[in-house]
Amino acid sequence: EPQAVAPTVPRAERAPTTGPWPTGVAAHTLAEANAWAEFRGRPNDVVVVYTQRSSWDAIVNPWIARSRSTFSDFPGVLVISQPLFPESGPEKGNLADCAAGKYDRYWREFGRWLVSKGRGDSFVRLGWEFNGGWFAWNALSQPDLWVQCFRNASSAIKSTSPEVRIDWNINAHGPAPAFPLYPGDEYVDVIGIDTYDQYPPSLTYEDFDRQCQAAEGLCQVIDFARRHNKLFSVPEWGVVGRTDTKAGRVGQAGGDNPIYMEKMYQVFQRNADILAYEAYFNSSEPGNVHSSLLNPVENPRAAAVYQRLW
Numbered sequence: 001e002p003q004a005v006a007p008t009v010p011r012a013e014r015a016p017t018t019g020p021w022p023t024g025v026a027a028h029t030l031a032e033a034n035a036w037a038e039f040r041g042r043p044n045d046v047v048v049v050y051t052q053r054s055s056w057d058a059i060v061n062p063w064i065a066r067s068r069s070t071f072s073d074f075p076g077v078l079v080i081s082q083p084l085f086p087e088s089g090p091e092k093g094n095l096a097d098c099a100a101g102k103y104d105r106y107w108r109e110f111g112r113w114l115v116s117k118g119r120g121d122s123f124v125r126l127g128w129e130f131n132g133g134w135f136a137w138n139a140l141s142q143p144d145l146w147v148q149c150f151r152n153a154s155s156a157i158k159s160t161s162p163e164v165r166i167d168w169n170i171n172a173h174g175p176a177p178a179f180p181l182y183p184g185d186e187y188v189d190v191i192g193i194d195t196y197d198q199y200p201p202s203l204t205y206e207d208f209d210r211q212c213q214a215a216e217g218l219c220q221v222i223d224f225a226r227r228h229n230k231l232f233s234v235p236e237w238g239v240v241g242r243t244d245t246k247a248g249r250v251g252q253a254g255g256d257n258p259i260y261m262e263k264m265y266q267v268f269q270r271n272a273d274i275l276a277y278e279a280y281f282n283s284s285e286p287g288n289v290h291s292s293l294l295n296p297v298e299n300p301r302a303a304a305v306y307q308r309l310w
Helices: 030-040 056-060 095-099 104-116 143-160 205-213 218-227 258-270 300-309
Strands: 023-026 046-050 077-082 123-126 165-171 190-196 231-238 275-281
Touching (some): 023 030, 046 275, 077 231, 123 231, 143 165
Parallel strands (some): 077 123, 165 190
């Protein structure tokens, strides 16, 4: 269990919101984000976006604000999901070079890009879900190098974009422990968790409470954030309409589960004072979690609860 520590860095600010807490959606286009806002009857405070991962140019000069058809006109705050290095192609990176500081110049360039686009206050999810084995930047085999890599990237971005908010973003319940890889308060502004209704699913209210309080579940992350005087975030969350096999484990999906929606709302409401933002992951992509509540409506009961509560 993570140990309590004295806070050393002032707490960052939440995303601006007109509601009880900042909320939004993960989206690939502004049209998707706008459709979500219309569906639930309130604007998106944040949109979680993803850069391409094939080259440094794609990472430090991302597509997300290049035209009005993307997110250049989005009035809220961007949450930018960034790999720690390119995961494919001739510029494919590695943790050793990152830990040695060989990529710092790229991250300084990214910080300058944020400022030049008026996005210096963005949240940046550096190397998200690092405690799982599905991304090239995972920490499973070289945890010490991963920590130094994260520190280097965080420091470099902040050196040219001082208002940026760095999100240290774990995957709920592992599969590998994440808290021992906490880089330190000076490198982290937000402690994030991606959590879905699986591994295990919450088929009853009691099930939800057990998994929330279990090792590196949502409730533990909130407690960890409070001990470190940090905000917490939930950049990706959702029901799981079908089994997601990308983690290579036997699936445990909660399906179209209104109980899960109700309990997530309660957790957000109870901890709104330190909730930086939360964003629903609305996806119907093959092989993924089939969490979609809109376009298409794959989970109608969960969609009805979300629409009513949000």
